[in-house]
Amino acid sequence: MREILEILQKQCSQKIGLREKRPNVWQVLIPFYHEDGDMVEVFITPLGNNLFRISDYGLTLMRLSYSYDIDTPNKERIFNSIISSYNIQNERGILFLDTELEHLYPALMQFIGVILKVSNMKLYKREVIQSLFFEMLDDFVFTNLAQYEPKKNFHPLPDMPEYEVNYCFNHSRVPVYLFGVNNSSTARLTIISCQKFIIEKLKFRSVTVLESLDCLSRNDQKRLMTAVDKVFPEFTEFEKNGVDYIRREMEILG
Structure with missing residues (x-):
């Protein structure tokens, strides 16, 4: 040597x-x-x-x-x-x-x-680590669910851009709205948006993907589960079962 x-x-x-x-x-x-x-x-x-x-x-x-x-x-x-x-x-x-x-x-x-x-x-700041959740969700949606032509940052109420959906599938018929949630703020925005869509009598199905259950308090978890149709409690669970779930929803909605 x-x-x-x-x-x-x-x-x-x-x-x-x-x-x-x-x-x-x-x-x-x-x-x-x-x-x-x-x-x-x-x-x-x-x-x-x-x-x-x-x-x-x-x-x-x-x-x-x-x-x-x-x-x-x-x-x-x-x-x-x-x-x-x-x-x-x-x-x-x-x-x-x-x-x-x-x-x-x-x-x-x-x-x-x-x-x-x-x-x-x-x-590394927690905010930096959390921000990667949306990058991962974005990659998954446009890689594994591309056949359903997802629309990102979709506004079901065009005159009210504050009510935004992260991803919309089947937008020309009965849509499926997909929300990503990684903290209490994004959870509450999801809840408010879904409640507004119901008040406006929109027809839709709602799906939420959590970064993990730990990112929300129990009260926020309960409110979210009441407001949306389906909650994936972990991103890893959505990776495993999300494609089949969205496929079944699309088949039902036509």
């Missing part, structure tokens, strides 16, 4: 070293640190044929789990977006990147940058 160290030292403007942790596994000693002052732990393993694997041996996600859980679809999406945008692989919680010798140093810097981003996921 002396040759590898010399190459890294030539390319690196900072002090860098290698320490053998076990046979064929070398820890990179380089001054990049977590917020608490601990050095970022990165390892290099020769794979042969001029290839090397840069890995964290699962330490990044283990460290993150002490203060933050990737326990929702939105958090998973953020995590996967971070690592995939830098071509980092995830194998059972172990992050790694394979690279050739001539690209070892830039790949190492890229990998360390990803480690620091993942380690700081707990600093």
